[in-house]
Amino acid sequence: MFLASKHCKNQSRTMISFSCSASPKLTSILALLLILVTMIQVNGQSPPGFISIDCGWENSSAYLNGALNIVYSSDVWFVEGGQNHQISPEFIEDAFNGQQKTLRSFPGGSRNCYTLPSTAGKKYLLRAMFTYGNYDRLNKTLDGSLFLFGLHIGVNFWEAVNLTNWDPSVTVFKEVLTVAPSNSVSFCLINFGSGIPFISSLELRPLQDTMYPFVNTSVSVSYFKRCRFGNITDPITRYPVDDYDRFWESCTFTSYPFINLNTNKNVGSLPGNNDFNVPSAILQQTSTLDTNYSRFSINVASAYNKDALSLQLLPIFHFTEINGSNPNRRFDIFSTGEVLFQGFSPSPLQVDSMYKSGQFLQKGDTFFTLDKTPGSSLPPLINAFEVYSLVQMENLTTDFNDVYNIKQIKTHYNLARTSWNGDPCWPREYSWEGLTCDYSKSNQNPRIVTLNLSTSGLGGRFAILLMNMMSLENFNLSNNKIDGPIPYYILQRVQAGLLDLRLEGNPVCSNNKDSYCIGKKKKKRRRNTTPILLIAVIVPVVLISLLVGMCILWKLYWKDKSGDNENYAMYEEETPLHIDIRRFTYTELKLITNNFHSIIGKGGFGIVYHGILENGDEVAVKVLMETSIAESTDFLPEVQTLSKVHHKNLVTLQGYCQNKKCLALVYDFMPRGNLQQLLRGGSALNFYECFCQA
Structure with a gap:
């Protein structure tokens, strides 16, 4: 955001x-x-x-x-x-x-x-x-x-x-x-x-514990969009209007056919509905349409520097009827053409928060449509809405007691290791240096089983907190300056074979001949000729395998190179869309983007390239490449819809490419982000569009 x-x-x-x-x-x-x-x-x-x-x-x-x-x-x-x-x-x-x-x-x-x-x-x-x-x-x-x-x-x-x-x-x-x-x-x-x-x-x-009931220990949600509607002057509303200091972005429409309504009356919650606790001040404002119009859509999408295909979204709509004349208002709510709620009628001066619990949309780019039902006398309205993306909390934190004790040991020995940061065991690629963790029980928190602090310049007495690390199996403190008695409980675990302790090279072992102070002796082994024979056999096999692999990679490389020169003209669709915007061929796209040279980001369904038209105008070319075309079911409807949308605050769709191996949209280029970012101070990761249909 x-x-x-x-x-x-x-x-x-x-x-x-x-x-x-x-x-x-x-x-x-x-x-x-x-x-x-x-x-x-x-x-x-x-x-x-x-x-x-x-x-x-x-x-x-x-x-x-x-x-x-x-x-x-x-x-x-x-x-x-x-x-x-x-x-x-x-x-x-x-x-x-x-x-x-x-x-x-x-x-x-x-x-x-x-x-x-x-x-x-x-x-x-x-x-x-x-x-x-x-x-x-x-x-x-x-x-x-x-x-x-x-x-x-x-x-x-x-x-x-x-x-x-x-x-x-x-x-x-x-x-x-x-x-x-x-x-x-x-x-x-x-x-x-x-x-x-x-x-x-x-x-x-x-x-509050009752808020956002779909959030739990295994599911978190990340902010994607949170809007309030009506005639709002501040670009962001937060604390003290919102007790929880949520950011509510202003989504204000001042031009016809939008109409902004407000009330001074308090807007409450329906009995038992405290899932979101939307402030009354936000619900006292709403946006609707002139009665000559029946439908409007809210487009929620990612800008080019966010991968929309990886997102799963959960929308939440907040409605309240603030028109005091007991109106007949009923409408349907759709998500990219699929019905979410039918025949909804907002409650007077009480908030209805509509969402599908746990139902995340499998797409990052979507639009929501509010459509008046045939029997309704008034068009739809909206007070606020929130959209969140799913964050899976699949990894388990290290056992709480192990975390507490290892941090106390870090403090005890004044360890300043930069890698000892965050959780000791998870994620695995960031686990602490010198630790080995047990991940064998997938449904339980990992435990620390090995701790190697050898040659770390440690001094002082033996850390008594080590007695509490019941999962520890190996502990290496060799070649430090540890002095003082070894806790009796630690010695018991060593003698029982539950803990492998190494203390050689410390003052505590100056007069101690126990095994943990002696260190492990290296055993002499007679010379074995077996490794030599293995090397003589394995080395030639490995070399031959490498040569074969290099030949395969070389062929693949030149195959890819030759693929760059593939004649895409043969894949142009024969039947164009009947719309009043330019249709680009793949060859033209290559020309205006300098062979797709300058990548400026990623969009909802592909890569975005910078391009320059014949007249010198800059454009952004959003391309859905061959590997994803089969998954795209709404490309052509999106082109037809966007070609009809013209507004001074919306980026203009200049044209499209309809090729069996490459679908693309060509927009005006916005060098500093979208108009919402520049004019309102809102989110530039998520751009907001709204248009009306009679």
Whole structure:
């Protein structure tokens, strides 16, 4: 999600003095105390349970965001590593808010995680915001290279942040609704090797247990779109209008045939309906049509830097009748032509929240149609809607006790390993260095079975917390400076054969001849000629296999090369669509895109290329290639529909290509995103279109 930064005033930082120093053992406790103290110091104005972090804020004092009455603190209490930065001076004045002026980047490590205190089993909204602002003076979002990094919620992949070809002043935000697996929520930034991960602010907001009933320990949902309708002036509505600080984007229509209605009367919830707790102030506004019209559609789609084919969407519609004349209003709700709800009639001054629980649409690009039924005297209306994408929480976190104990051991020995970040065992590719985990029981949390801290420069006494790691089978502390007695319980486990302990090379073993202090001796073996014979046989076989493989790859390579020259003209469809826009041939597409040279992103059904027409006009060519054509059932209906849509705020469809091996749409090129991003400050990842039919 993107916010255009130039349309929001800066929010000043009102300082609240609070500073202290702490040993590593007290860091997590002091983080909680910091939040509590700062809330008290602003007379309880910050909402209970809110955690608000200004990443990169170097002052140890928290401060009050006066416009929101929310206290923000430094991220030093919640993360290890990283570097603090400030965005370039030319972007400071137009920053989306005060928190976007600073950031923390993570040039080191493949995974860097924030740990936020939470209540196990409770639902939360977690929001991360990113403002590049050319902080590194390298202009990385516009230098033509891929700028992409990933996000994990806990131990599961959430979403990617793609800043490729985006204005450096734009603020990106990502939201996820999730259930805390334990007494902390982990948020991680993943380095894909295509740009240094960074973050500007991080916010955790508690939700009511009854809200968003489809969110559970195995299912989280990521924000895709959240809109409020009516005559709205603010591009974003959030706290204090919304008690849970959800972002509601303004979707305002001021031109005919749209009509905006409002009421001052309170809008309540139907009995037993507290699934979403939409604020009354949002429901008091609505958009509808002139009575001469009967239908309108809402198009929800991904911009080119998001892979729509991988998304599964869940729409939620919020309706309330605010017309006090007891109107006859009834309409059907469709998703890309398929009926979702039939004969719906909104309740007067009470919100109806309509959704299909657990029914995620298997497509990222879709449109919703509200269509008046034959017996209705009034056209449809809408107050608000939300759309979320599915986030599968398939990976299990490491056993809670193992996590607690290994972190205490890290503190005890003052380990500063950058890889010891986030969950110790999951995902496997980011598991902690020196650990081996047991994943054999797929339905249970993985356990730590091996811990190798050999030659790590450790000193002091034996960590007593090791007694609590019942799953540990091998523990190597050799060649350190460990002194003092070995806990009796540890010795019992060693003697019972339950723990393989190695302590050789430590002061604790200076006068100890037990097996764990001696180390493992290497046994002398007589020379065996079998390996030599095996090598003599295997090496020639391997070499021959490599030569054969190279020949196959060489043939495939030249086959692909020759395929580039395939005559696509023979696949042109003989029967064109009867519409008043240009039909391009595949050969023409190759010409205007310079043989599909410049990729500017990915769209709902393929790759988007930059192109230049014969008259010099720039276009964006969205191509569905051969491998996906068989799955496309709505391409031609989409072309026919879009060819009829003409509006000053919508990107114009210039033409299409109808080829059996290549389907494509040719749009006007928008070099800085869509009009919603530039004019309203709304989401640039998801563009919004609406059109009417009589």
